[in-house]
Amino acid sequence: MTQFKRPDALYDAPTHYCPGCGHGIAQRLVGEVIDELGLRERTVATAPVGCAVLMYDYFNCDVIECPHGRSPAVATGIKRMRPDRVVFTYQGDGDLAAIGTAETIHTANRGENLTVIFVNNAIYGMTGGQMAPTTILGQTTTTTPGGRGRNREGGPIRVCELLSSLDGVCYLERVSVSSPKDVGQARKAIRKAFTNQLEEKGFSLVEVLSMCPTDWKLSPAQSVEFVETQMKKVFPLGVYKDR
Amino acid sequence: MSTQTAKILMKGNEVMCEAAVRAGCKFFAGYPITPQNEVPEYLSWRLPQAGGVFVQAESEIAAINMIFGAAATGFRCMTSSSSPGISLKQEGISYIAAAELPCVIANVQRGGPGLGNIRAAQSDYFQAVKGGGHGDYHLIVLAPSTLTELYALTMNAFDYADHYRNPVMILMDGILGQMVEPIVTEEYRPLFEPTEKDYILDGCKGRKPRIIKTLHLQPAEALVEVNRRLVAKYKRISSELKLCEDFQTDDARLIVSAYGITAQVSKGAVLQARSKGLKVGLIRPITLWPFPEAPFVKAAKTAEKFLVVEMSNGQMIEDVRLAEQCLRPVEFFGVGGGWYPTTDEVLDAIEKSYPA
Numbered sequence: 001m002t003q004f005k006r007p008d009a010l011y012d013a014p015t016h017y018c019p020g021c022g023h024g025i026a027q028r029l030v031g032e033v034i035d036e037l038g039l040r041e042r043t044v045a046t047a048p049v050g051c052a053v054l055m056y057d058y059f060n061c062d063v064i065e066c067p068h069g070r071s072p073a074v075a076t077g078i079k080r081m082r083p084d085r086v087v088f089t090y091q092g093d094g095d096l097a098a099i100g101t102a103e104t105i106h107t108a109n110r111g112e113n114l115t116v117i118f119v120n121n122a123i124y125g126m127t128g129g130q131m132a133p134t135t136i137l138g139q140t141t142t143t144t145p146g147g148r149g150r151n152r153e154g155g156p157i158r159v160c161e162l163l164s165s166l167d168g169v170c171y172l173e174r175v176s177v178s179s180p181k182d183v184g185q186a187r188k189a190i191r192k193a194f195t196n197q198l199e200e201k202g203f204s205l206v207e208v209l210s211m212c213p214t215d216w217k218l219s220p221a222q223s224v225e226f227v228e229t230q231m232k233k234v235f236p237l238g239v240y241k242d243r
Numbered sequence: 244m245s246t247q248t249a250k251i252l253m254k255g256n257e258v259m260c261e262a263a264v265r266a267g268c269k270f271f272a273g274y275p276i277t278p279q280n281e282v283p284e285y286l287s288w289r290l291p292q293a294g295g296v297f298v299q300a301e302s303e304i305a306a307i308n309m310i311f312g313a314a315a316t317g318f319r320c321m322t323s324s325s326s327p328g329i330s331l332k333q334e335g336i337s338y339i340a341a342a343e344l345p346c347v348i349a350n351v352q353r354g355g356p357g358l359g360n361i362r363a364a365q366s367d368y369f370q371a372v373k374g375g376g377h378g379d380y381h382l383i384v385l386a387p388s389t390l391t392e393l394y395a396l397t398m399n400a401f402d403y404a405d406h407y408r409n410p411v412m413i414l415m416d417g418i419l420g421q422m423v424e425p426i427v428t429e430e431y432r433p434l435f436e437p438t439e440k441d442y443i444l445d446g447c448k449g450r451k452p453r454i455i456k457t458l459h460l461q462p463a464e465a466l467v468e469v470n471r472r473l474v475a476k477y478k479r480i481s482s483e484l485k486l487c488e489d490f491q492t493d494d495a496r497l498i499v500s501a502y503g504i505t506a507q508v509s510k511g512a513v514l515q516a517r518s519k520g521l522k523v524g525l526i527r528p529i530t531l532w533p534f535p536e537a538p539f540v541k542a543a544k545t546a547e548k549f550l551v552v553e554m555s556n557g558q559m560i561e562d563v564r565l566a567e568q569c570l571r572p573v574e575f576f577g578v579g580g581g582w583y584p585t586t587d588e589v590l591d592a593i594e595k596s597y598p599a
Contacts, residue, residue, distance in 0.1 A: 040447070041446050041447050041448035041449075042446035042448065043446060044315075044444045044445070044446060046312075047456070053458060054458075056452075056454040056456060059452075060447075060452055061446070061447055061452050062444040062445070062446060062447050062452050062453050062454075063444075063452070063453075063454050063455075063456075064311075064312065064315050064444055064454075064455040064456070065454070065455065065456035065457060065458060066308065066311070066338075067308060067311075067334055067335060067338050070304065070305070070308035070311070070335070073300070073304070073305040073306075073308035073309050073311075073312065074308050074309070074311050074312035074315075075312060076272075076298065076305075076309050076312060077270065077272065077308070077309035077310060077311060077312025077313035077314075077315070077316070077320070078312040078313070078315060078316055078444065079312075080270065080296045080298065080309075080313065081269065081270055081296065081312075081313050081316040081318045081320075082316050082445055085445060085446050086446075102301050102302055102304075102305065103301070103304075103305050103308070105301075106300075106301035106305065110298075
């Protein structure tokens, strides 16, 4: 019987995340895994630019806040100098798949021994709901008022599929936090992404489909439905690479 | 190469690398760009040999951010590039300055603006000295004039970076980077007593977690306080660190001022002018920030005119005017885009500017 308590890796602090947002679940899962593996005191996390920028107010470990999209490069510098420490990045879709695309691809391709938690909610949250690289076709955002169009803005970037061709990548899995069953699988994937690093297997990335009720302009319940019926179609869950 | 002292023939870019390794640099990330390619090439084998890490980054942006991460672990680290690449690094430089992390950044300047050319230039003075990236911050900017000085200043750069917890830029140019001179590889001697690095991120075992961040939202005064702290630090650096060579200025009627390779050429012209009986001196700033005003203030009391020589359209001349407080006329000789002055050309400019 698992006792429900706050992980030591997280502070006892209220978050600024909106009601129904998936960040709280994703960060709790990361916290639980860090606790389980006993890593808190040897972990250095990187905070992104975006809604999760304030994660150092929630994570009870060393954190460096990075320029937008540059977390993988910053993490590379840390991990290369401290290979015995555990380094993870926590990034959103704009951070990882738009402004930081080059850093993402090349860090993966070098096979840096890092853990990347990639939260994909198909929108820019912090800046108020603009189109993200993962916004799905037809999705209305503040910069695609008529819906994202294939011939104007291009289709959504599927990060796991994109990275799966790179030899340096060890592990890619897409999970979701939109149902209890999915949360269980997300936890397993995150745990694997950290144990891979402990076993020096190289670059591991877990893509987490997540809800953004505020900027999707949906209720929390409708947002869960959006992930289930819309996002999962475009971003199929599953393991894209495991070596 | 051994770590012993020896007299060897080396290219400027390699001189800087060897000095960096001997000063304890343990991490380098960079991207190829002419005329600084010898830097990543040399360090790709030399750093691992000395127990360090070399990474060829996918971009200048990634390179400076790798430095951001490596600096946060407390190890000495550096990156280098040439003008267009240094422009790309400006985002990261602003963050590193804001986070008050030590690192060394070398700019082997080439002609600009734009892609420019691959000849030497001094057109990035404003970028190096006045900011470059967003926000109020300063780099400590060192301008070596010879390879022997480049060797020494590179070692010192790591000391200044650690001592002041501030990024340091070595502002050189394609001539210094490519020229070859015999160098005495002196052993590294630290300028300061080492201090404990109480900011490094290495896991929070036995202590509270540390945060390195540059976002300060609340309270509203938080970022103002950060700026006040930076101002205080920059004032301290300004009061403690101003390096300058003052050459034959005591009786000079005309003061030539130049930095870097241009100063080396100008010095030759000053000596020739002296042999012709002209009373000419040279003020050569070695720190471009903080700018050494005092020698200019002193010279303005007796000299009648200043002549600034730069391989640019005239950038340091603004600081010279501020330093001598517009007491005397300041003339300019130079242009950007890869133009190099010869000793004869500088001598000619001296003769034209010489007070009647």
